[in-house]
Every structure is written in C-alpha cells, then in structure tokens.
Amino acid sequence: MAHLTHSPSEPTGLRSLVADWSADREAFKVPCGKAMMWIFLLSDTFIFGCFLTGYMTERMASPVPWPNASEVFALTIGNAKIPLILIAIMTFVLISSSGTMAMAVNCAYRKDRAKTAALMFATAAFGVMFVSMQAFEWTKLIVHEGIRPWGNPLGAAQFGACFFMITGFHGLHVSAGVIYLLTVATKVLKGRYEESGNYQIVEIAGLYWHFVDLVWVFIFAFFYLW
C-alpha cells in the first residue's frame, strides 16, 4: 500500500483525513449502491430517532401512569405468567436472522450461489416469523387487553398510540426487507450476478437487514425494558 508511507509534502494527522476525503477519487471506496444505502440508513436513523424521542417525551409528559411493561407483555403459558417471553423469542429470532444474513454475505463473496440463496431465504423466513409473532402480539393486545391507538384501559392512552406506531413502522421495515431479500435471493439463485461476478448487492441488502435488527434492539430496550 503506497498510502502507508507519507512523503514529506503529504499532510499527516487530521489533515490527511481531509486530504483523503477530498481527493479526486470516490470518497468511499465502495460501489455507489452501497454508499447510497449507508446514507439512506443514516436518514432512516433520524426517522427512528424522532419516533423514539417522541415516544419518550409522550411517556414523560403523560399525566396518567404508563402500563407496567412486564405485565402487559407477559404471556400465560400453562399456568405460569411469564413476563416478556414472547418478546424474548422475537428478539432471538431477529438476532439469529442477522447471523444467517452475515453467513449469506460470506457465501456470496465465495460465489457459492446455492448456499447464499439458501441462507437468504432462511433470513427471510426468520423475518416472516418475526412479523407473524408481532401480529400475534398485536392481536393479544388489541383483542384481549383492549388496547387501542386512541385508548388504553391499563393507563396512558399514548401507550397504545406509540406502541402500534413504532412497532408498526418497524414491522413495515422488516416486511419490506423480507421482500427485498426474496427478490435478491431469487436473482442470486437464477445466476443473475454470475456474469458480472459482483455479489455486492447481497451485502447491500445485508446492510439494510442488520440496520433493521439494530433498530429493534433500541425499540426493545426503550419499550419493553423501561
């Protein structure tokens, strides 16, 4: 690497950072699609950031007590009421899907088409499982607990509003991600990227998927553990 040795006239330290960034080459040594995904995810971070900040403000401003998370999100299995069990499984499923996604990216770079596609389908399947469990959770809250976006027999009305809005918006992200993964996986299987030999698209889809997982960790922490 020629860049590692600086000639005396080349800037060092912070200035070298500026010099590298402002050089007449791609600012990020990645394809445009990947750069765009990074920038998009930064923008999306601000959307979720605003949602979560809004939720925290609502919760702190609410004159009525907030429902107790470990009771609302408990599930009765057999005769035992286990707090947060469903959400623990959902989180586990989603984190696992990040694992299969990472393996898919690895296989894609080794140009193992069948394995890449299989792992991506597995990731998508985990995603579908997650959304299904979310649907189950929504059903439980709506039908059994009577929680609505506009009202909540257990306490603050904003609980239902924030919960359905934020988990709904995240669920839409997961659903969109599933469609995205299925599209790319099908193309991988058909050998669409064989000609160019460029499997970057798998990594780009992976970036999105990991992001959606990461956002879930924050929603989980702020909504279920607070």
Added chain:
Amino acid sequence: MAYAEHHAPQSFWTKYVWSQDHKVIAVQYTITAILVGLVALVLSDLMRMQIGFPGRLAFIDANHYYQFVTMHGMIMVIYLLTALFLGGFGNYLIPLMVGARDMVFPFLNMLSYWVYLLAVLILMASFFVPGGPTGAGWTLYPPQAILPGTPGSDGGIVLMLISLVTFIVAATMGGLNYVTTVLQARTQGMTLMRLPLTVWGIFVASIMALLAFPALFVSGVMMLFDKLLGTSFFMPAMVSMGQTLAYKGGSPILFQHLFWFFGHPEVYIVALPAFGIVSDLLSVHARKNIFGYRMMVWAIVIIGALSFVVWAHHMYVSGMNPYFGFFFATTTLIIAVPTAIKVYNWLLTLWRGNLHLTTPMLFALGFISTFAIGGLTGLFLGNVSTDIPLSNTYFVVAHFHMVMGVSPILAIFGGIYHWYPKVTGRLLNETLGKLHFWVTFLGTYAIYFPMHYLGILGMPRRYYAYPNYEFIPPSAQYLNAFITVAALIVGVCQLVFIYNLIRSVFNGQPAGPNPWGAASLEWQTPHTPPQHGNWGPALPQVHRWPYDYSVPEADADFLPQTSTSPLTIDEATHGHGDKP
C-alpha cells in the same frame, strides 16, 4: 458505466416525459416548481389586498385569508424553494459540474420527480375538497390544526400532511442521488476542494435535507394519526366549541420541537444552495477568483452543522427553561460568525473586480443586500429578550421574508439568468431581465422595509383585520396600502420573467458554449445544450479549481478547469508547490 452503454432515448415520451436524463428531470422540476410558485404568488397578493384594502375584495373572508396564508407559506418554502434548489439546480448542475455523465441512479432520479409531482397534485387537490385547504398557518401547530374552527380542518389538513409525507419520499430519493453523485462520481482531477461552491452548497443542503426531513415525516405521521385514528400524540385534554374532546394527555410542544428540528435546518437547506450560486455568479461576473475559497467551504459545512442545534429559537414564546433559552440564543448567534465570513468574502471578491453588471450579477448583488438586511434583523429575533415583544408582530414577517423569501428567490433568478444559456443555448433578453431585476429588487424593499416599522409599532402578524386595536395608529393603514400596491407591482412584474423565459427559448440571442467566459466544468461541454451523456466520448479531466479568472500572464482572462496551463491563483495549489 461505459459511454457505449448509454443509448440516448429517441421517442418524444422517453426523451422529454419519462426521461432519466438529469437535465430533463431538472427542467421538469423547475417548471413544476415555478408553476406552483405562481399559485403561491397570487395567494400572497390576495392576502395583501385584504390587509391593504380591507373588504375591497368581498370574497376574502377570514377563513379564506388563513387558507391563503397557510398555502402561500407552505408552497413557497417546500414546493418552490426546496424543490427548485435541490431538484432543479441540483439535478442540472451536479453531474455537469463534477464531470459525471448523469446522476448515479437515473431511475431513482426520475422517480423522485414523479413523486414530487404527485405531492404537488395532492396539495393542489386540497383546494377542491369540502372545507378547502388547511388554514392552520404554515407551521400547522396542533391542537388547532386538526380541530373545527380552523378552516380546512378535515380534508384540507389531511391532504396537506399526506402531500408533505409524499414530498419527503421524493426529496429523499433525490437527496440520496445528489449526495452519492458528489461523493462517488467526480471525474479525474475533481477533488472536493475543486468543486464549485454551488455544488458545495447543494451537497451540504442535500445531506441536511436527508437528516431534517425525518422530523417532519414523523410529526406528519403522528398528526395524521391524531386526526384519523384519534390518537393523542399532540392533543391535550380540552374543550372545543363547548364540547369536551376525547383527546387527552398529549404534548403540543412535542410537535413544535419536531417541526422546528426540521424547520430550522430547512432555512439553510434553502440558503446554502443560494450561497453557493451567488458565490459562483459573483466570481464569474466580477472576473475574479472567489475570496477565501476554503473558508467559504468550511463556512457552508459549519453553518449546516450548527443549524441542527438552534431550532428552539422559534419557540421562545412557547415557554421554556431559561437555560435552554440561553443555550439556543447562543448557538443562534454563533451562526452569525460563519455567515458573516461569507458576506465579507463576497464583498472582498467584488473588491477591485472587473464588474460586469449583467442580469445574473445584478441578482447576485441584490442577494447580498437583502441577505445582510435580513441577517441583521435576525440578531433581534435570536435573542430571547428582544424576540418576545417582537415575536408576534410584522417584524418577524419582514425578517424572514428578507432572509428566506426574497434572498433565495433572487439567487434563483440569478441562477436561471446565468445557466439558461447552457440549458437552451440561447440568452435571456437582457433589457427585460434588468427591468425584472429592478422592479423585483426595489419592490421587495418597498414591501418589506415598512413591515419592520409596522412590527415595532406592535402590529400583530397573521390577523385578518384590525378593528378595535387602538394602539395601532391610523397611519399604519397608509403603509399597509403602500405595501399592497408594491406587492401587486412586483407580482405583475414576474410575468415579464415568465414571458422572457418562454420567448427566449425560440427568439433568444444564440449564446454559444460559454457566453459569460466561466471557468467551471458545465461550460466546457462539447455541445450546448449538453447532449445525453454530457461529455461525448471522453470524460473531462480537471486540472485546477473553478476560479482562475484574470490570472496574471495567462492568455485569456480565465482558465477553464480543463486547462492544463501551469498558471493559477489557487492558494491551495501554490501551497503544494505546483506553481512553476
């Protein structure tokens, strides 16, 4: 992508309508924005008729007045200024100025325009729903925005919010393109520190748009839920028209925070491209390099960053902890530093320059004047103690119209007069252009300068009529009538501009490839107007910054960025010992 892969579209539909060519998309954006801007212009003149000559136009009742105020503000800020700077100028200039064949995602770019058009159509549709468009004020503050009593609180506000969310989708698709293209698609030799300031302004504004619009998106979605689902995000418990409402426990202040977390950066999303365009116009038409190029770049970046931590200065009268007021006043005033650097650098660019008072130059000079005036009144509004008495008066209207209305629109006019020859191959008529400039420039001063005085008199803004306000002297009405006459003249004068735009496409004087003798890359295309793919078979190579004007010992009075001459007045190049 190799040049050979580009097949220029042939049929009318693929070439001019469903086009993926950034130049066509830019023109589509520009025309749509100008048309919707004309609607907003007519609305503003109707408002002025009511204020200047109350009751003369009988059809303007209080509800209509508020609807005109709201739609005028929202259209001007979002659908005209933002769309025209980023979608219009950004689309046209970024690929040409950085030496790219197109945006990096042409299809996404095309989609961006069509989604923008959809947002405009949804907004325009709100004029035709029962109850009319929303009259909540352009800030759409809840609870009033969605409650009966405010005009358009049913269909109007819903369509407004849906239109805004749609616009944000379009702006995101466009913004991703602009940022990625600047970062990844520059031609050989085009370092970031050789970009024209226009590109710097649009680039930073696009990043800001990607980070600020999310807050508007979120507040829009939440308010839609409040309206349609009956959630209480922004709605406290209250009695409306004698009825206790079902809403309870929400926070109206949260909306204000989200709105202004978008709203303040939005000011600079509009201002930074204007800064960039004015810098380039001044340099070209003064035949001098821009003074302090690096400082100008850093000022743009710093202004962009600071603008995210000043938002609550729009909320002093909402009530806040005094320490927060202190914090936001301080950050607000700190922005004056990089902004003042820019104004001084513009003046020093003009200092002993060879000034060509062409129409674009006049508009650029006009921008400095209006922007400095608007910035100075900002000092009063940025401080809590002086803001509170002025906040609800015409002083605020005067301030932000000078700084955010007139200034960016002057930069837009200047930019259009400057780049029109590249877009069409013909010059705009100079006589009509100068008429347009002087009427607009002097007219806007005639409109907004007296408003400062009205504001200090205490005349409240947003009011439909002023019966029983004894503290306002009767003479204020003379000023208001004067302002209205000036506004009508300025409004009519814009028709001269429209006529000039249309006429010159067919009858304008042929411009040649580089009528202003400009050094930046967009003027060095092999064809004017540039063809599909912009650069013919080979991409240009850049050897210098875009400001080598009046270089001592050079043959011509400018050296284009593609010139290989060893002469330059770029200080950065001097510093690295490239000078012979």
